[in-house]
Amino acid sequence: MILNIIGTWLAATLTLAIFSFLYKDNPFYKLAEHIYVGVSAGFWVIYVWAFDIKPMLIDRFLTTTGIEKWILLIPAILGVLMLTRWFPKTAWISRIPLSFTIGIGAGLGVTASIQGFLIPQIGATLLPLTTINNILLVIGVISTIIYFYFSKEFKGTWKFFSRLGIIFIMIAFGASFGYTVMARISLLIGRIYFLLHNFLNIIP
Amino acid sequence: MYFFFLFSLLQFNYFEYVKSYDTPSDEGGSISLEWQIKEEFISEENPIKFFEIYRSEKKEGIFENVGFVLSQYNYYEDKGLKDNKDYYYQIWAIREKDTLKSEIIGPVISRAQWFNKNRFNVLVITIILFIVFLYYIEKARKGERLFIRKISGLDAIDDAVGRATEMGRPILFSFGLGFITDVVTIAALSILSKIAKKAAEYGTRLIIPNYxxxxxxxxQETVKEAYLEAGRPDLYREGDITYLTSDQFGYAAGCDGIIMREKPGAIFWQGYFFAESLILAETGHAVGAIQIAGTTAITQLPFFIAACDYTLIGEEMFAASCYLKPEPQMLGSLKGEDFLKAxxxxxxxxxxIIATLSIVFKNxxxxxxxxxxxxxxxxxx
Structure with a gap:
């Protein structure tokens, strides 16, 4: 019970300290910010140890046999190489795991984009022009693609379609903006409810 | 004995067929089952409620229930198996009043396939993409002039760095919550390289808090190299490119704190952002910084457009890399991309047109x- 009360007071104080930033930067906000950043950074260190390094590397290395066991040495060595950054003379070695990771990211990104975005999006736009919705969708996609065409100057018809494209983009962004603002307001309501209900207990 | 034999015969006849096979085009560890109940055992008085799937590693061994499907389905995929190991299956049709058991089928083993036939179209499109890219890269290498239209947000980079220098304020650059495996982060690194070079030339401090x-x-590597290229390695401060936290709002709070205290003259939000985008951009706006954002996060782009001076929308970020560093590889790939768009x-x-005509002329x-x-x-x- 007493721990609950302490927890509520602490959460409410930190919430108010963060909200105080709406007025201006102040020592209370700074304190809350530093606690938040410090605690979350510490939390991630523990998280990476408990959910990545220990179960996926150490435990698996100790329990598996054969090629599966020794293949784990590759990520382990790459991880250790990253630590060479601590020593200026050997810091260049850390570029090896770094380039390895960037290469994997770029390589996987190619097929992931084709498979996850390009093909499904083209597929979803192959529509007959028989309804207003379909006509809007096809024209919207075509004009938006034209807007993102970089190797041709916007002139004449091309300019008209690129402008139409940006209109479609902005309408979509406007809808997305309104929708997300609504979601954020519900988050604010949740926090204010916490202050008024759990902390001050003035609303049921 | 005779009765048992007769019972077994009857037991085998409930199902039209029962098939088990290694699930095709998968990474292994999966066996597919298909079955069909005979017409005479489907009745409204005693309907089938669902099918239970039983599995054993030996034909005479104990069969354990591994899953069920509703009566309208006649397919089940048993996942999480070990490859190259024998498995036996039996299907039970659970009816209102009784249970019908299939014959025991197997042995069947699961294996990983090298090629996913269902993704053949992805392979073909990827190959076409590579051919087009290589063709245009080769063209760019041969010195052919490839045109790229003006991207307004990019021209503002020099102005933003210059403005921060004139005001005697630092520059802040953020990758958002992206990881290095995200293509958008790789594109942001190219933009950072250009900004860092300019910052080094002007002697302006560059702060990069990281998630x-x-x-x-x-x-750190990119900025270090850019400072070397600009001939000002002495200005490089590794301590300005720091790790904050891997917590979304912890990172936002940390960035906000830095912005309020350091009051940067120019802020670049380039990378992948989530719900923290508006918090960050609003704080930047509050200190009067010129802000240039760029992201592929469709849900966050409206916030950047509303709060920043310039925004690189989605693919403009990738084009930015080519525009800023007009190397043959970059230009060629952009040209190839445009060709594919065409x-x-x-x-x-x-x-x-075909889809519309096919509806108008149905015959x-x-x-x-x-x-x-x-x-x-x-x-x-």
């Missing part, structure tokens, strides 16, 4: 078939 330690390391435009227009089966074929090419199974 991911690997991105931080890549940023192909997509043609496909969309032609398929829209023209050729049009229907053609439309189905195009749709199949662009379907991920």
């Amino acid at each position: 991911d330690p690997i991105v931080m390391t890549a940023a 192909i997509i435009l043609v496909i969309l227009i032609i398929s829209a 023209f089966y050729f049009l229907n078939n053609l439309y189905e074929l195009i749709k199949n090419i662009f379907t991920i199974k």
